[in-house]
Amino acid sequence: MDDLLTIDRIGAQGDGIAETPGGPVFAPLTLPGERVRAEVKDGRAERVEIVEASPDRIAPVSPHYGDCGGCSLQHWAAGPYLDWKWEQVRLALAREGIETEIEATVASPPGSRRRIALHARRTPEGRVILGFKARKSWRLVEVSTCPVADPRLVAAFPALAKIAAAFLEHPKSAPTLHVTWTLTGLDVDVTGVERKSGGLSADRQMQAIRAANAADLARLSLAGDTLMMARQPLVAFGPATVPVPAGGFLQAVPEAEAAMTSRAVAAVKGAKKIADLFCGAGTFTFPLATVAPVLAADGSAAGIAALKAGVGSAKGLRQITAEARDLFRRPLSPFDLKGCDAIVFDPPRAGAVDQTAQIVGTKASVVVGVSCNPVTFARDARTLIDAGFRLETVTPIDQFLWSAHVELVGVFRR
Incomplete structure (x- = not known):
C-alpha cells in the first residue's frame, strides 16, 4: 500500500525528506512542500508520484533526467536551489558553533563543465555505450547529451565510444574515460582496465591510439601512463600556461575556478610572502604570484613538475618555490612557513586537520581556506578560530550544477 508523504526539506544528499511517525523517509527528485505518493521501504520512497507539486518545480532540461544519477536537483528553480546550497554551508558552520557573513552562492552556468568521467560498457548486442551510473545503482545509463558539460565534450561522445571499445578487451574491465577539454584539445585518461590478466594487449593499445588520432585527441593515457600525445594538453592559471599532468587534478568549471581564485587573490593583497598548500599544478599559485612570492607544496610530484x-x-x-610533499604525513611546520604572512590551502574532501594545526603556530595574518566539503572546512575553521583567527567571510560556490555538492572559499584574519 502506498503512503502519502509531505516533503519537509531537502537533505544533504539532495533527496527530499518527509518526517513521519516511523522516522524520516528519503524521497528522491522531490521538493520542499510537495505532497507525494510512494511505496516506502526501509526509510526510502520508491515509485514516487507527485500529487501536489511545488511552485518551485521546473521542467528538467536533460532527456536523461530521473534515470541518470547526476543532476538530481535539475527540477528546482535557480533561486531556491542556490539558497539551499547557501543553507548547507550555514548548517555545517553552525554545527561547529561558527557564525559569519555568508555571501550569496556563486552560480555556474550550464554547459560549463570542462571535465567529465564517462563509464564505458559493451551491451549484450556488442555495442559500446558511454554514460553515467543510475541513481544508487551500478547500472549504466547511456547518454547522448549532457546539459552541464562543455558542448565540445558532448560533440566528442561518438568518437570517445570508439576509443573506449579498445579498452573492453577483458570481461572484467570496466573502463572510465576521464575527459578534459584543454587549450590544445581533448585530454583523455582511462582507468578501470583489468590489470591482473596482463593489462591491455599491444593490439588493443594500437587500436586505442588509432581511434585517438582519428578523434584528434591532444593526449590519450592509461591510468596516467601516456599512450599517445599529439599535442601537450595545456591550461591557463592566471597569466601562466601550464601542462596538465596525465590523470592530474583540475577544477571542473573555469567560471567556478575564477570565482575562487579572484577571492583568494583579493584576500592576500599586500602580503609579502604567500604559502599555497595543496597547490596541485598551480591553480592558485600563479594568480597569487602576481601579488607576492609564493611557496607552493602538494603531494603530487606530477602536479609540482607541471607547476614548475x-x-x-x-x-x-x-618568485615561485615549489615542493612535492605529502601534507597529510608531513605538514609544513611554522618553521617551514617562516616569513609567510598569508596562507592559502585547498585540501581534498578529508580536509587538512594536521596542516591546519601547524598553520596556527605561524605568523600569518590572513588564511584563505578553499574547500569541496563544508563539514571538514568547518572542523578546520574551528581550529583556526580557537587559535585567534576570525572567519571574516565565506562564499559558497556551485561548481557542480544541479548536484548536492557545494564548494566554498573562506577568509580568516587574526
Whole structure:
C-alpha cells in the first residue's frame, strides 16, 4: 500500500525528506512542500508520484533526467536551489558553533563543465555505450547529451565510444574515460582496465591510439601512463600556461575556478610572502604570484613538475618555490612557513586537520581556506578560530550544477 508523504526539506544528499511517525523517509527528485505518493521501504520512497507539486518545480532540461544519477536537483528553480546550497554551508558552520557573513552562492552556468568521467560498457548486442551510473545503482545509463558539460565534450561522445571499445578487451574491465577539454584539445585518461590478466594487449593499445588520432585527441593515457600525445594538453592559471599532468587534478568549471581564485587573490593583497598548500599544478599559485612570492607544496610530484614547467610561461610573476610533499604525513611546520604572512590551502574532501594545526603556530595574518566539503572546512575553521583567527567571510560556490555538492572559499584574519 502506498503512503502519502509531505516533503519537509531537502537533505544533504539532495533527496527530499518527509518526517513521519516511523522516522524520516528519503524521497528522491522531490521538493520542499510537495505532497507525494510512494511505496516506502526501509526509510526510502520508491515509485514516487507527485500529487501536489511545488511552485518551485521546473521542467528538467536533460532527456536523461530521473534515470541518470547526476543532476538530481535539475527540477528546482535557480533561486531556491542556490539558497539551499547557501543553507548547507550555514548548517555545517553552525554545527561547529561558527557564525559569519555568508555571501550569496556563486552560480555556474550550464554547459560549463570542462571535465567529465564517462563509464564505458559493451551491451549484450556488442555495442559500446558511454554514460553515467543510475541513481544508487551500478547500472549504466547511456547518454547522448549532457546539459552541464562543455558542448565540445558532448560533440566528442561518438568518437570517445570508439576509443573506449579498445579498452573492453577483458570481461572484467570496466573502463572510465576521464575527459578534459584543454587549450590544445581533448585530454583523455582511462582507468578501470583489468590489470591482473596482463593489462591491455599491444593490439588493443594500437587500436586505442588509432581511434585517438582519428578523434584528434591532444593526449590519450592509461591510468596516467601516456599512450599517445599529439599535442601537450595545456591550461591557463592566471597569466601562466601550464601542462596538465596525465590523470592530474583540475577544477571542473573555469567560471567556478575564477570565482575562487579572484577571492583568494583579493584576500592576500599586500602580503609579502604567500604559502599555497595543496597547490596541485598551480591553480592558485600563479594568480597569487602576481601579488607576492609564493611557496607552493602538494603531494603530487606530477602536479609540482607541471607547476614548475609553467613558471617560465608568464612575465611579471614574483618568485615561485615549489615542493612535492605529502601534507597529510608531513605538514609544513611554522618553521617551514617562516616569513609567510598569508596562507592559502585547498585540501581534498578529508580536509587538512594536521596542516591546519601547524598553520596556527605561524605568523600569518590572513588564511584563505578553499574547500569541496563544508563539514571538514568547518572542523578546520574551528581550529583556526580557537587559535585567534576570525572567519571574516565565506562564499559558497556551485561548481557542480544541479548536484548536492557545494564548494566554498573562506577568509580568516587574526
